[in-house]
Amino acid sequence: MLLSRRLLSKVSQPFISQLERVLGKEAVKITTGETSENSDNQRRLIGGNPDVVVLPKNVGQVSSLLKICNENSIPVIPFSATTGLDGFLNTFEGGVLIDLMSMDKILEVNTSDFNCTVEPGVTLETLNHNLHATGLWFPGDPGANASICGMAATNATGTNTLRYGTMVQNVLNLEVVLPNGDVLYTAGKGRRPRKSAGYNLTKLFVGSKGTLGVITQAAVRLYARPSVCSVAICPFQTVDKAIQAVVATLQCSVPIAKIEFLDAATVAACNRYSKLTLAESPTLFLEFHGNSEAEVAEQASLVGEIFASNDGREFIWCHAPEEQKKLWVSLHSAYYAVLSQKDNVKGLTIHLSLPTSALAKAVAETRKEIDESGIFGAVVGHIGDGCFHCIFLVDESNQEEMKIIQELADQIIKRVLASGGSCTGEHGIGISKRNYLESECGKVAVNSMIAIKKAFDPKGIMNPNEMFSKN
Amino acid sequence: MLLSRRLLSKVSQPFISQLERVLGKEAVKITTGETSENSDNQRRLIGGNPDVVVLPKNVGQVSSLLKICNENSIPVIPFSATTGLDGFLNTFEGGVLIDLMSMDKILEVNTSDFNCTVEPGVTLETLNHNLHATGLWFPGDPGANASICGMAATNATGTNTLRYGTMVQNVLNLEVVLPNGDVLYTAGKGRRPRKSAGYNLTKLFVGSKGTLGVITQAAVRLYARPSVCSVAICPFQTVDKAIQAVVATLQCSVPIAKIEFLDAATVAACNRYSKLTLAESPTLFLEFHGNSEAEVAEQASLVGEIFASNDGREFIWCHAPEEQKKLWVSLHSAYYAVLSQKDNVKGLTIHLSLPTSALAKAVAETRKEIDESGIFGAVVGHIGDGCFHCIFLVDESNQEEMKIIQELADQIIKRVLASGGSCTGEHGIGISKRNYLESECGKVAVNSMIAIKKAFDPKGIMNPNEMFSKN
Numbered sequence: 001m002l003l004s005r006r007l008l009s010k011v012s013q014p015f016i017s018q019l020e021r022v023l024g025k026e027a028v029k030i031t032t033g034e035t036s037e038n039s040d041n042q043r044r045l046i047g048g049n050p051d052v053v054v055l056p057k058n059v060g061q062v063s064s065l066l067k068i069c070n071e072n073s074i075p076v077i078p079f080s081a082t083t084g085l086d087g088f089l090n091t092f093e094g095g096v097l098i099d100l101m102s103m104d105k106i107l108e109v110n111t112s113d114f115n116c117t118v119e120p121g122v123t124l125e126t127l128n129h130n131l132h133a134t135g136l137w138f139p140g141d142p143g144a145n146a147s148i149c150g151m152a153a154t155n156a157t158g159t160n161t162l163r164y165g166t167m168v169q170n171v172l173n174l175e176v177v178l179p180n181g182d183v184l185y186t187a188g189k190g191r192r193p194r195k196s197a198g199y200n201l202t203k204l205f206v207g208s209k210g211t212l213g214v215i216t217q218a219a220v221r222l223y224a225r226p227s228v229c230s231v232a233i234c235p236f237q238t239v240d241k242a243i244q245a246v247v248a249t250l251q252c253s254v255p256i257a258k259i260e261f262l263d264a265a266t267v268a269a270c271n272r273y274s275k276l277t278l279a280e281s282p283t284l285f286l287e288f289h290g291n292s293e294a295e296v297a298e299q300a301s302l303v304g305e306i307f308a309s310n311d312g313r314e315f316i317w318c319h320a321p322e323e324q325k326k327l328w329v330s331l332h333s334a335y336y337a338v339l340s341q342k343d344n345v346k347g348l349t350i351h352l353s354l355p356t357s358a359l360a361k362a363v364a365e366t367r368k369e370i371d372e373s374g375i376f377g378a379v380v381g382h383i384g385d386g387c388f389h390c391i392f393l394v395d396e397s398n399q400e401e402m403k404i405i406q407e408l409a410d411q412i413i414k415r416v417l418a419s420g421g422s423c424t425g426e427h428g429i430g431i432s433k434r435n436y437l438e439s440e441c442g443k444v445a446v447n448s449m450i451a452i453k454k455a456f457d458p459k460g461i462m463n464p465n466e467m468f469s470k471n
Numbered sequence: 472m473l474l475s476r477r478l479l480s481k482v483s484q485p486f487i488s489q490l491e492r493v494l495g496k497e498a499v500k501i502t503t504g505e506t507s508e509n510s511d512n513q514r515r516l517i518g519g520n521p522d523v524v525v526l527p528k529n530v531g532q533v534s535s536l537l538k539i540c541n542e543n544s545i546p547v548i549p550f551s552a553t554t555g556l557d558g559f560l561n562t563f564e565g566g567v568l569i570d571l572m573s574m575d576k577i578l579e580v581n582t583s584d585f586n587c588t589v590e591p592g593v594t595l596e597t598l599n600h601n602l603h604a605t606g607l608w609f610p611g612d613p614g615a616n617a618s619i620c621g622m623a624a625t626n627a628t629g630t631n632t633l634r635y636g637t638m639v640q641n642v643l644n645l646e647v648v649l650p651n652g653d654v655l656y657t658a659g660k661g662r663r664p665r666k667s668a669g670y671n672l673t674k675l676f677v678g679s680k681g682t683l684g685v686i687t688q689a690a691v692r693l694y695a696r697p698s699v700c701s702v703a704i705c706p707f708q709t710v711d712k713a714i715q716a717v718v719a720t721l722q723c724s725v726p727i728a729k730i731e732f733l734d735a736a737t738v739a740a741c742n743r744y745s746k747l748t749l750a751e752s753p754t755l756f757l758e759f760h761g762n763s764e765a766e767v768a769e770q771a772s773l774v775g776e777i778f779a780s781n782d783g784r785e786f787i788w789c790h791a792p793e794e795q796k797k798l799w800v801s802l803h804s805a806y807y808a809v810l811s812q813k814d815n816v817k818g819l820t821i822h823l824s825l826p827t828s829a830l831a832k833a834v835a836e837t838r839k840e841i842d843e844s845g846i847f848g849a850v851v852g853h854i855g856d857g858c859f860h861c862i863f864l865v866d867e868s869n870q871e872e873m874k875i876i877q878e879l880a881d882q883i884i885k886r887v888l889a890s891g892g893s894c895t896g897e898h899g900i901g902i903s904k905r906n907y908l909e910s911e912c913g914k915v916a917v918n919s920m921i922a923i924k925k926a927f928d929p930k931g932i933m934n935p936n937e938m939f940s941k942n
Contacts, residue, residue: 112722112828157666168671169640184915194857195628195824195893197900197911198938199920200639203674224724251583253695292769353666357583386665422666429668440668444655448927449670455922467669 011051011094015072019054019096022064027055031097050077050097057102059175059183059216066214067181069096069461076179077463078214080120080147084154084427093464098214100149106130107217115172115192117219120149136222139164139257142426143332143382149174149215155207157353157426159328162384163257163289164223166426168206175217176205179457184213192219204452209428210463212456226257226289228296231324232315234307235281239263239367239379242282243360245310246383250356252306254299258287259384263367266334266378266391273337274330284312284383285331287324338378338391345393350409350432351425353387358419363388366412373408375401387425414439434469482522482565486543490525490567493535498526502568521548521568528573530646530654530687537685538652540567540932547650548934549685551591551618555625555898564935569685571620577601578688586643586663588690591620607693610635610728613897614803614853620686626678628824628897630799633855634728634760635694637897639677646688647676650928655684663690675923680899681934683927697728697760699767702795703786705778706752710734710838710850713753714831716781717854721827723777725770729758730855734838737805737849737862744808745801755783755854756802758795809849809862816864821880821903822896824858829890834859837883844879846872858896885910905940 019028030052056062069076075095104121111134118127123145128137140151142158150156152174157166164170173187186201187193196202205212236242246259261284262270268280286303290296304315318324330337339347354362363379370377370390381388390412392405413423413436423429423436438446450468453460490499501523527533540547546566575592582605589598594616599608611622613629621627623645628637635641644658657672658664667673676683707713717730732755733741739751757774761767775786789795801808810818825833834850841848841861852859861883863876884894884907894900894907909917921939924931 110826110828112718113826114722155666155671165640166666168674178915178919182915182918184919185913186916188912188916191891191893191911192826193824193891193893194826195626195637195895195897197893197895197904197908198916199923200626200674200678201912201916201919203639203671204923207671247583251585295766295769298763298766353664355581355584355663355665357581420662420664422662422664422668424666424668426666433668437668440662441659441672442656444649444653445657445659445669445672447653448649448655448672451926452670452675452923455926456919 010072010074011096015068015074016052018068019052019065022068023054023056023061027057029053029055051094053097053099055099055102059103059177062098062100062177062214062216063181063183065096065098066177066179070179070181070459073459073461075464076210076214076461077466078120078153078210080150081123081145083142083144083146084150095461100214100216101147103216109134109136109222110192111136113192114222114224115219116222117173117192117217118148119217120147120215122149123147124151131222135225137225138170138220139223140167140170143334148220149218152206152218152220153209153215154426154428157382157385157387159258159260159287159331159382161382161387162259163255166385167220168203170221171202171206171218172221173219174202174205174215176213176215178213179459179461183216207428209430209466211453211467212462226291228288228290228293229257229324230288230296230300231318231327232286232288232300233278233283233318233327234286234312234315235279235283236310236312237281238364239282240360240364241310241312242284243363243383245307245312246284247356247360248306248310249303250384252302254302255289256286256299256303256384257289258285260285260331261363261379261381261383261388262331262334263379265376266338266380269337269341269378270330270334273340274326274333276327276330285327286315334378334380335391339393341376342393342395345395348392348394348405348409349389350413351387351389351427352413352416352421352423353385353425354416354419354421356386358421359383359386362416362419362421365415366390369408369412373404375405375408377408382426386421389425429467431465434465434467437468481543481545482567483543486539486545487523489539490523490536493539494525494527494532498528500524500526522565524568524570526570526573530574530648533569533571533648533685533687534652534654536567536569537648537650541650541652541930544930544932546935547681547685547932549591549624549681551621552594552616554613554615554617555621566932571685571687572618574687580605580607580693581663582607584663585693585695586690587693588644588663588688589619590688591618591686593620594618595622602693606696608696609641609691610694611638611641611691614805619691620689623677623689623691624680624686625897625899628853628856628858630729630731630758630802630853632853632858633730634726637856638691639674641692642673642677642689643692644690645673645676645686647684647686649684650930650932654687678899680901680937682924682938683933685933697762699759699761699764700728700795701759701767701771702789702798703757703759703771704749704754704789704798705757705783705786706750706754707784708752708782709835710753711831711835712781712783713755714834714854716778716783717755718827718831719777719781720774721855723773725773727757727770727774727855728760729756731756731802732834732850732852732854732859733802733805734850736847737809737851740808740812740849741801741805744811745797745804747798747801756798757786805849805851806862810864812847813864813866816866819863819865819876819880820860821884822858822860822898823884823887823892823894824856824896825887825890825892827857829892830854830857833887833890833892836886837861840879840883844875846876846879848879853897857892860896900938902936905936905938908939
């Protein structure tokens with residue numbers, strides 16, 4: 001393939017030829033320069049596009065191509081299902097996007113030890129579909145059909161985090177190709193241990209977002225599918241009361257599986273987009289898991305009491321599995337439902353997390369601040385995990401409005417940081433948040449992270465704009 | 472204090488004077504040269520002793536003293552409650568031991584968010600005693616009155632790990648003094664977040680055993696004390712059947728709090744040492760936690776069925792709280808009970824962990840191998856967490872026996888590694904196991920760990936013999 005004129009000087013024809021020799025010509029695609037096939041609204045809003053997209057078929061090819069990029073000091077960004085936010089696919093320096101979706105094997109399912117090993121092309125839905133007959137499942141559920149390895153790279157959270165933990169609890173081992181081409185097994189090749197010796201490399205790589213190496217396999221924990229699963233909806237009069245009910249539930253240590261929050265604006269958007277008929281108030285959506293009807297009933301009764309004492313209405317139960325499924329699919333489409341409220345806009349989201357005790361005040365204040373700004377914004381969240389998102393609709397041609405939204409987002413993030421929260425909820429730090437890293441973690445922590453980055457990636461080729469500010 | 476002649480050349484009188492200026496003369500103790508006050512049998516077996524023991528009172532003093540040691544390239548080993556194994560207090564190069572027990576404040580207990588922040592001198596018993604009125608507790612229970620920060624440094628496991636996780640799940644933030652004197656907050660100063668931005672420094676430092684910096688504060692999760700707690704004992708005919716019963720219980724995902732294993736030799740030793748009257752067979756000790764009698768009864772009934780189908784005898788219930796306490800104290804003294812079986816011996820222990828599916832075979836083979844060797848050895852473990860220990864009694868004057876025991880230990884460790892297990896169960900890798908690190912994790916992982924070590928500790932002063940082989 002000939003090199004188009006627009007490519008940055010670093011990506012030369014000999015470099016492309018080297019890639020083609022290793023991967024085959026069909027697996028090396030020069031991008032059009034406008035936008036990569038794999039970028040979407042959210043991502044295009046933030047940064048530039050890569051020069052080349054490559055599609056390796058195995059770990060050997062990933063190793064060879066990283067070596068070539070490293071020798072040529074070409075920036076590299078790995079990706080799989082492209083469901084992440086925060087502009088991780090963008091690059092301000094051109095470079096190579098590694099599309100890992102062709103590596104799509106479920107390599108092993110270990111039903112005795114409740115774990116499995118998958119390649120980056122394996123998504124949540126594919127994995128759980130394949131696990132169905134075993135009685136096991138992977139409960140991670142970020143609200144999109146994410147890839148398991150991508151969820152590891154971003155330390156994704158999701159609707160079931162409350163009961164089953166985030167990725168950092170569920171990843172047992174990773175195969176990672178380092179910039180020099182070395183293949184690292186973070187907990188030893190083929191192992192899926194409860195403990196491992198030396199530094200915890202597995203948990204260092206979870207959430208590192210392709211800045212240290214390319215994840216080419218993930219071994220993750222599986223769980224027994226709950227035999228009983230109940231779903232309920234509970235509308236509240238105010239945001240504050242809804243979140244206070246969540247806080248009280250968390251403080252009672254009820255082993256509930258899901259507590260999701262939609263504000264009134266998002267419920268209204270979901271009603272229109274997904275043809276639901278929910279009351280348009282701040283609403284909590286709950287799922288209870290257990291091994292018996294009695295166990296689930298006990299949880300539900302306790303939560304019902306807590307909610308009632310916070311002015312929650314009666315639970316509306318979703319009994320039929322297809323009704324439950326429709327509800328969760330609608331909730332997972334909340335971003336698109338909000339986006340469909342206006343024409344010619346793009347979505348700008350921020351995601352945040354907070355300690356339980358700071359949650360009610362922060363969410364209520366955020367909602368109030370958005371209302372006062374006159375900007376349309378929705379607040380939704382995996383609230384049981386202390387995580388919430390704000391979704392703003394952005395008309396890029398309206399510079400004045402863009403400025404107001406950016407200031408509003410900045411204000412919301414700063415208040416969350418001041419309340420002991422984190423500027424990241426579930427997609428990692430990303431290009432849009434990296435300027436807050438030092439406010440959150442402190443200078444010594446950022447210096448330590450940069451020292452780790454240099455130890456693994458001395459030339460700084462791995463997703464170079466993702467984690468650290470350049471200034 | 473005058474410098475004794477035996478000190479290594481690196482530790483000079485001017486160096487001691489520098490330490491004394493920062494810490495005060497009374498906080499700088501030259502050791503006698505024979506053995507440190509803080510070493511015990513297990514540790515003395517392996518390595519040498521430090522030259523100086525220092526007792527800092529606050530993080531500022533730790534920072535100043537590390538700077539002095541770093542400038543003078545003097546090895547440093549931090550310690551607190553000295554309950555760890557694997558020779559972490561020994562040094563082959565002399566140097567400074569930092570005794571952190573004077574920093575003993577519980578800095579904050581946050582009852583809304585279920586967490587607390589403690590200094591290194593705070594032990595498990597002190598913390599739980601102080602938490603009593605809050606209804607919360609820290610469930611970590613390694614079997615000794617360990618310090619919370621030390622448990623973080625070693626990624627300790629314990630009897631309650633099965634239900635409440637290891638330290639890596641329970642540590643939220645660490646204050647760490649780096650070798651250059653910088654004070655790092657792994658998740659941002661004062662934060663105790665569910666998520667944090669950037670690389671997961673907290674989980675990198677958990678289990679790093681003082682090789683990257685000195686932990687001077689740990690923020691850890693707390694849990695609501697269970698309202699119902701039942702304890703049962705179940706003897707089995709064979710080691711194999713006992714462990715198979717554990718495996719089946721784990722595979723049924725029963726949320727049991729403790730499953731501890733003692734082999735017949737250890738039960739016999741505990742009977743004599745702690746004046747118990749247990750049947751001298753391989754035995755499992757169980758604890759069930761729940762919010763109601765019904766919840767605990769349901770767990771116990773399920774486990775009872777599983778055990779019965781593995782030839783377990785009827786549960787012997789311990790109902791009275793003082794009876795329960797006596798039992799766990801006796802189990803926690805198992806090491807000393809075994810040690811008391813012979814005069815003039817020292818204990819040599821190895822601790823290992825395994826995936827559930829490999830557990831029964833590995834423990835049964837280990838027991839058989841010890842029997843065939845003619846050496847006295849006990850097998851005990853936090854078996855619910857896949858972790859077990861072998862305790863050997865060593866007469867240091869008997870070189871032939873020492874050699875047999877070392878070969879036996881080597882054989883057991885290698886078989887565990889070959890079964891997908893780890894050479895470390897709960898005390899980290901340590902001087903006695905570091906030669907297995909590469910077999911377990913692979914060369915690329917070890918190189919990555921060494922790169923991290925160099926990034927934090929370029930002069931290699933932090934616990935220099937703990938993690939990596941010198942050859």
